[in-house]
Amino acid sequence: METNDKQNSTWWGSTVNKLKSALSRTKSTLVDPIVHDQITESNVSVKTPIIVDDDYLEDLEEKLIKADIGLNNAETLVADMRKISKSQNWTSNEVEDFLKSEFTSMLAHADKSELNIQNDRLNIILIVGVNGTGKTTSIGKLAWRFKQEGKKVLIAAGDTFRAAAETQLEIWSERAQVDIVRLADGADPGAVVFQAIGKARQEKYDVLIVDTAGRLHNKANLMAELKKIRSVIDKHASDAFLEALLVIDASIGQNGLQQAKVFAEFCPLTGVILTKLDGSSKGGIVFSIARDLKLPVKLIGLGEKMEDLRDFEPKLFVEALF
Numbered sequence: 001m002e003t004n005d006k007q008n009s010t011w012w013g014s015t016v017n018k019l020k021s022a023l024s025r026t027k028s029t030l031v032d033p034i035v036h037d038q039i040t041e042s043n044v045s046v047k048t049p050i051i052v053d054d055d056y057l058e059d060l061e062e063k064l065i066k067a068d069i070g071l072n073n074a075e076t077l078v079a080d081m082r083k084i085s086k087s088q089n090w091t092s093n094e095v096e097d098f099l100k101s102e103f104t105s106m107l108a109h110a111d112k113s114e115l116n117i118q119n120d121r122l123n124i125i126l127i128v129g130v131n132g133t134g135k136t137t138s139i140g141k142l143a144w145r146f147k148q149e150g151k152k153v154l155i156a157a158g159d160t161f162r163a164a165a166e167t168q169l170e171i172w173s174e175r176a177q178v179d180i181v182r183l184a185d186g187a188d189p190g191a192v193v194f195q196a197i198g199k200a201r202q203e204k205y206d207v208l209i210v211d212t213a214g215r216l217h218n219k220a221n222l223m224a225e226l227k228k229i230r231s232v233i234d235k236h237a238s239d240a241f242l243e244a245l246l247v248i249d250a251s252i253g254q255n256g257l258q259q260a261k262v263f264a265e266f267c268p269l270t271g272v273i274l275t276k277l278d279g280s281s282k283g284g285i286v287f288s289i290a291r292d293l294k295l296p297v298k299l300i301g302l303g304e305k306m307e308d309l310r311d312f313e314p315k316l317f318v319e320a321l322f
Helices: 002-022 023-032 054-068 070-087 092-107 135-148 163-176 189-202 220-236 257-264 285-290 314-321
Strands: 047-052 087-093 124-129 154-156 179-181 205-209 239-248 271-273 296-300 309-311
Touching: 002 023, 002 154, 002 189, 002 314, 023 087, 023 314, 047 092, 054 070, 054 189, 054 239, 070 285, 087 092, 092 285, 124 135, 124 220, 135 154, 135 163, 135 271, 135 285, 135 296, 135 309, 154 163, 154 189, 154 220, 163 205, 163 309, 189 205, 239 257, 239 296, 271 285
Parallel strands: 124 205, 124 239, 154 179, 154 205, 239 271, 271 296
Antiparallel strands: 047 087, 296 309
């Protein structure tokens, strides 16, 4: 038991440290302007007295909106603080405790944050998102992760609109040492998925990861392609377990919500992969995704290494922010 406790403690510490490093820019915009202590000349931290009045709450709301937490979330949080504090004198400690509680509550709006993989049947992971969000990189890292877990993995290069997308995906499949189904440039994406499903069934793959095109400038084509791919999956792999994940670039903040709404129109989503958190100050988008879209963030990108695509743990995320 003691050994397990030590291992858990080490895992917790290393994970929090990785998150702290990746979330440093988000912390500087979302937490630091709100929760801060006074530092004396002798380098001693002194808790800052805070009068939670209308001026403070107005300033707080403005800072939260700037940190990309979302207008609705900011208004709700400020209303909750107004009700709880009732113009009391708080310190930065109380503000911090309040924010931790509120952030945790926001993330509770989207449950089942873990990536759901079942061992007794084929798992299909449909990846959608705008080009440039880190979609191809996420597929490669996800394939590598499953490979490390001992699973047999196949990738379907369903973004046939861009030849570069298929080539990049082939490079990632080689790095991850997994197989790929790729047809001629410009081929029907549905045909790619159909062939991949047949290969996955015949050769008993555990996981099939499907890439798709990300052309928001032409919604009609996007809708037609996604609907066709879903139709192929529903018809030829109805017994498979399906995850449909939207890839969002954290650095674009609230614009990611608009992307999510467009894709959700065409393809029912089960979760989000939030990339580039390590280089963004707009990690507050996590709370908007959970509360406004009711979608769980399942994976987060914390760096360039293969192992830097991590499971999203709401409790750890909030812990790392503070």
